[in-house]
Amino acid sequence: MNLDAFIKKQPNFSIPTTYFKVTSKFSTIISFYNYFKEIFPDLETPVTLNVFIFNSGGLQVAHKQFRLVTGESTQISLRELCAEMEGMVCCVAVPEFNLEDFARDKIVLRTKVSTGFYVTWFDDSNHVDIMHEWNTVSAGVQPFQTSFLNYSFLGGVIRPGVILMNTTHTSNREGFAEPLMQLYTMKNGKQLVLQSKSIDPIPPMGTRVIDIYSLFGEARHFLEQYGTLGLSVSSANLPLPLTIESHESGDFHIHHG
């Protein structure tokens, strides 16, 4: 099933996402606990966990379903679901029971039910990081917004980066993200823009990993000079990005903004 058909079939479920990467040396694992057991402790609450994988160009490359019985957990290695690539993974748990019936007179359901899950990234040198799920997929064009991130020099051992994920799912040309990124610092209590760059458009459901030192030629020099730099990212169809920072030892740190 493609995500478009899923959204039409299950309009009352939000679809959270996160960044993934699978190479011969890098792994991504998705972890999910069927928490409906905690909400309806006396009832059987099996779910089907739907995992959709999109490559960095926004093309859906996989959809797998996993049945989880009441209270079951799973840790899914994305290596088993797709070839070597990076991009966006979406997970959504759909109850195999009638959620509205179970909820009646007991709880007030959210208009859109979402899925909490976690991600573990690790490489073959034992570097590891973890995060919870992040931005949800939007079936319509998302409004223009500006997000702010910041980086510190930290003795020059950290290389800063950003992961831009266009979570708009539409075939419409208006679904592209066209980010403007500005590197800035604080001077006398005011923001001073140091460099600006336009980024090549990111297609719907596409992911772009950007090395700040490669994008902004003088970024390392600025970071050393000012100690801390801000990064603003402005675009439609681009919710709050993730940062990716690499330690010179080989360790990495990925987190939502």
Next chain:
Amino acid sequence: MLPNKFWNEWEPRVSFPTFKGVENLISFTPDLSLNRKTTREFALPLYYLWKKQKSLKSVIKNFQWLIVSPKLRFRGALLSRDGTLLSPINFEGEYGPGDIFTANVSTLMRELNLPDEDGQFLLIASRGRNDWINSAPGNTTVRYVGKEFISGYRTGFFARPLNSSQKNHYGFTGINPQVMVTDTLESAILLINHSSNPAYTLSVNPKVRLYRNTKEFIEADFGEIPPLGIRERSVLSLFPNAREFLAKAHGLGTTVTKVKGATLASFHITRSLNGDSFGIEHSRPTHSYVVHYTRMKGYNKKAK
């Protein structure tokens, strides 16, 4: 326990664990929602006043923020892991949307001649947004930088009642489905016994179950967490036989941590056994992705 008026009820705050032997850095950039002036922003304080979720004093503050749009100021405190106040901290400067606040907590500790030990840093903002649930205009960053690694996480700060006489908690359940005990990686649980009341006095004693499938689990006491304290326990320190227990499940498992009568902040940690890397993340309130708690009758029931 902290002094009674250590923060005002309308000042959002967040506690971060700090770790010995690393640089602990905090930063925050307010987003554009700080000064948003929509009808909703004006209506929310009145709604919360009507629902008795905010005091008149807080609501007056909220309207001052809407009219004047003051910039954010920060102060904080260094605390030990058992919640003892080591030193209050005042920061210079005011911060509007896009401005960058940074603090090197490790440098502050060195300047105060405090020993390099695991601790915590409490960050208090002078104001937030008017939304009682989502009061943070952006996420605060903590970075942990060692000789061989970088880690950290981001989260918002909050002003809503927690573990106080204003809020009755049935209990806490923290679920970590990403537990790993392998030849190279080991998971841990870190819990914060937080409160919106600086004079909070309740210690908690959670129980942890380690599951390898839906039916088979082993159980352990997490150990006492004092009021405003933080405690970390690795899976192997909680369950010395975890490696053997999880062998059937390829070293993968789930922990379910429970305590009655209080709520906790819960974190997952995964460390490489050679000490070269670790990841940390707060738990997600997955129930609230399904249940609209604030619309449920008795949500804000006061403690008896």
